[in-house]
Amino acid sequence: MRISAASDASLIDAIAGADIARFTDDWRAAAGQMPRAEAPVGVAVSGGTDSLALLLLARAAFPDAVVAATVDHGLRAESAEEAAFVATICARIGVPHAILPPCPAMLAGGNLQDRARAMRYRCLADWASAAGAPWVAVAHQQDDLAETFLLRARRGAGLGGMAAMLPLRPLARGMTTTLVRPLLGWSRVELSALVHAAGIEPVEDSSNCHPRFDRSRVRTLLAETPELPPARLALAAANLRDAETALAWVAEREWAARAEVADRWVALDLAALPRELRRRLVARALRTVADAPPPRGSGLDRLIAAVDAGKVATLAGVVVRPGPRWRFAPAPPHRSP
Structure with missing residues (x-):
């Protein structure tokens, strides 16, 4: 992972005006109202392609109404370095950033990926509440919808299980913070092009392609099977x-x-x-x-x-x-x- 020698402004200037307008429309459709300085959007950023694209789009669309956070799960040796990488990018584009430490007790027992997700959302909810952010935006996108659809179908899920993720829902039980997914209409390819146009090489999490995980195997299947176009599965x-x-x-x-x-x-x-x-x-x-x-x-x-x-x-x-x-x-x- 690296950042090019481009100036700070160029990280945002590299984003096309049409992409900013599209993102703004998608945000409004999902959240219903726009962030402002006194009520910013909190962006969850791991350092991967999708979350970096979300960060850049949010910063371009809402210049004075974005804060960001990275949850350091502590599950991989590289996680601290990746969180510091995100902090560097946020500093360059003028977005306040926090690194949230792991809560090991919340990772005990059960499916590790599910536990890590629950811990991440709880940490983000506490952080957003303290930061005065009514929303936390996450970078789920069109390919994620397709992968989840196939995973749930394979398990024999019913209608609710195979239905697309909600663009808006409570982030954590008992919290007023709202989870927003403004990128559900964007493909992974589109987001990757946006990040690379800004001169950023994103974090690559090796677990995303490890055959040990169901989602990784489904991701490989979609990449190798033209008869399963992610956009059509996401539409379903x-x-x-x-x-x-x-x-x-x-x-x-x-x-x-x-x-x-x-x-x-x-x-x-x-x-x-x-x-x-x-x-x-x-x-x-x-x-x-x-x-x-x-x-x-x-x-x-x-x-x-x-x-x-x-x-x-x-x-x-x-x-x-x-x-x-x-x-x-x-x-x-x-x-x-």
């Missing part, structure tokens, strides 16, 4: 997102008409509903009573099949009783022998 994911939004709207309407909610119990009329709407309403009833996300997939399907058969069933600490209106209530505590 976007279409599924539209369908998911429509189903969520219908489910909300049916919940209002069919659910009776009282203190720690729910009565729910599921008559004559399609299977997917029944699943969604049952999941919401479980979540309402347990005040926690219910299990998905086969566990939920087994519960519905059991109650349909006239049996009392329990899932996620909630007991469900059959009848014209299913009743959901907290399961009684287990008695010690």
Whole structure:
């Protein structure tokens, strides 16, 4: 990784006016309002191609309303050097930058990549709140949509799982900071060209092409298979997102008409509903009573099949009783022998 000998201004001047206008429109479509000096956008920058492109575009579009941060996971020997590399670029273009230290306790157990992502978002949420930034922008782009679509399809995911990432959502539970993805319409090739035009050689994370990881293998498959164009797969994911939004709207309407909610119990009329709407309403009833996300997939399907058969069933600490209106209530505590 290196920066050319070009002047500081040239890093931004290398970005075409059309790209700045396109990014500004994409930001407005995703976030709904523009950053300002007193309410800047926080940009998450790893030093890779996509996040550097996001940094340069944001700086060009919102000159006085950008702050940046790099989370040093401490998972690779090069991570401290990469964070310092990003700090150098930010200093040259006049963007305040913070290096966020790792939280080792949050990386223990489970899938390491999932844990690292959760830790990164939590660190970014705390940093953005302290910096007065209502948004944290991340650099997910069109090729990421295509890769995720294939990964989820391979696992047999449903509509919600294969739908495109949301361009706007809460960053972390219990935090007011919003996650924004303004690059979902940009390809990896476009972003790479923008970074190289600025004379920057980005960080290359070797794990991105290591066959040990599912996403790396899917990325290789897409690169080697012209019959799977990322733009078309991303379009399919976007279409599924539209369908998911429509189903969520219908489910909300049916919940209002069919659910009776009282203190720690729910009565729910599921008559004559399609299977997917029944699943969604049952999941919401479980979540309402347990005040926690219910299990998905086969566990939920087994519960519905059991109650349909006239049996009392329990899932996620909630007991469900059959009848014209299913009743959901907290399961009684287990008695010690």
